[in-house]
Amino acid sequence: MLKEYSLKTDKEGLYDITSKVFEAVKESDIKQGIVVCYNVHTTAGITVNENCDDDVKGDILLGLSKAFPDRLEFKHGEGNSCAHLKASCVGASQTFIIANGKILLGTWQGIYFCEFDGPRQRRFYVKVIADKN
Amino acid sequence: MLKEYSLKTDKEGLYDITSKVFEAVKESDIKQGIVVCYNVHTTAGITVNENCDDDVKGDILLGLSKAFPDRLEFKHGEGNSCAHLKASCVGASQTFIIANGKILLGTWQGIYFCEFDGPRQRRFYVKVIADKN
Amino acid sequence: MLKEYSLKTDKEGLYDITSKVFEAVKESDIKQGIVVCYNVHTTAGITVNENCDDDVKGDILLGLSKAFPDRLEFKHGEGNSCAHLKASCVGASQTFIIANGKILLGTWQGIYFCEFDGPRQRRFYVKVIADKN
Numbered sequence: 001m002l003k004e005y006s007l008k009t010d011k012e013g014l015y016d017i018t019s020k021v022f023e024a025v026k027e028s029d030i031k032q033g034i035v036v037c038y039n040v041h042t043t044a045g046i047t048v049n050e051n052c053d054d055d056v057k058g059d060i061l062l063g064l065s066k067a068f069p070d071r072l073e074f075k076h077g078e079g080n081s082c083a084h085l086k087a088s089c090v091g092a093s094q095t096f097i098i099a100n101g102k103i104l105l106g107t108w109q110g111i112y113f114c115e116f117d118g119p120r121q122r123r124f125y126v127k128v129i130a131d132k133n
Numbered sequence: 134m135l136k137e138y139s140l141k142t143d144k145e146g147l148y149d150i151t152s153k154v155f156e157a158v159k160e161s162d163i164k165q166g167i168v169v170c171y172n173v174h175t176t177a178g179i180t181v182n183e184n185c186d187d188d189v190k191g192d193i194l195l196g197l198s199k200a201f202p203d204r205l206e207f208k209h210g211e212g213n214s215c216a217h218l219k220a221s222c223v224g225a226s227q228t229f230i231i232a233n234g235k236i237l238l239g240t241w242q243g244i245y246f247c248e249f250d251g252p253r254q255r256r257f258y259v260k261v262i263a264d265k266n
Numbered sequence: 267m268l269k270e271y272s273l274k275t276d277k278e279g280l281y282d283i284t285s286k287v288f289e290a291v292k293e294s295d296i297k298q299g300i301v302v303c304y305n306v307h308t309t310a311g312i313t314v315n316e317n318c319d320d321d322v323k324g325d326i327l328l329g330l331s332k333a334f335p336d337r338l339e340f341k342h343g344e345g346n347s348c349a350h351l352k353a354s355c356v357g358a359s360q361t362f363i364i365a366n367g368k369i370l371l372g373t374w375q376g377i378y379f380c381e382f383d384g385p386r387q388r389r390f391y392v393k394v395i396a397d398k399n
Contacts, residue, residue, distance in 0.1 A: 196340075
């Protein structure tokens, strides 16, 4: 089962897509397997992190901006190389395990679409693969 | 096949879980497929790196702490935002290929559970998916 | 379906392997599923990033070298700990979704083998898993 989702983003942000990924797994009716959540953009990513204190999201964005700041030496004409760097750091996709029809997330884990160069209209896919054993 | 493992960690560390993941694949009796190793915590991760010189583990932890140091500007009340950052950098999971009943690791590759905010009792899952073609 | 590829690298570089991964999917004749692209080295990785402006590749390498520089404190005898750090940051593998026989890449996304410690002879695997639902 494959589902496509879209979202509208602000300049930068971590967008909680946990409920969308759970919804896709539920619709698939697959009880045991894995699910791949894939972002199709090069200045955005998917990550897993804390779902409780919203301050963590801002701290992650700040920490990434400090680790991967804009640099005068960057040559890319669009001027968003630091967004490309953050995208490769957090990764374009995340893979999860499905057990008994639910994603095996930790208690404090949420799934986030990471916008590093918005505002933009963005898309991601959720693919569910059944375990046939 | 799904297996759960737990481990007790120190403050920070890379814990070699390669033998656990191999064990799960062996128990599954699946000869061709993939295996997903998934960590359920938001201040820990799973990575693949050198299995030979133990100094690499310390260097990785040091390099991550330099790239993602604690910052006065961080707002998260628990004070462990740098651990959350490292978790999103190395990733919550890793996916491997199974061929002829063995994980296709490189000669120098080991699989590591990364503790960024211990000591804690931690858990991770190993899910094996068979290739039916 | 499992395919092995090799490439010869320079000192540092992002090598476009998109066509190889597409070729493996085509050969597999699998129309719906996922594909795992796995690098077997500890000072190299696989990432997804811009396929259009070549300057992005250089900017990513520069940004990673700034975030993870060589350090006097590093103890690893081979002196390439920063390459190990970059490898754990971008990740050893990437997973993609296959729909209608094609990889669901974004318009601007390419798949790159990342060399952080060349020149070397390198290898990576492409494993295609069919969705049987």
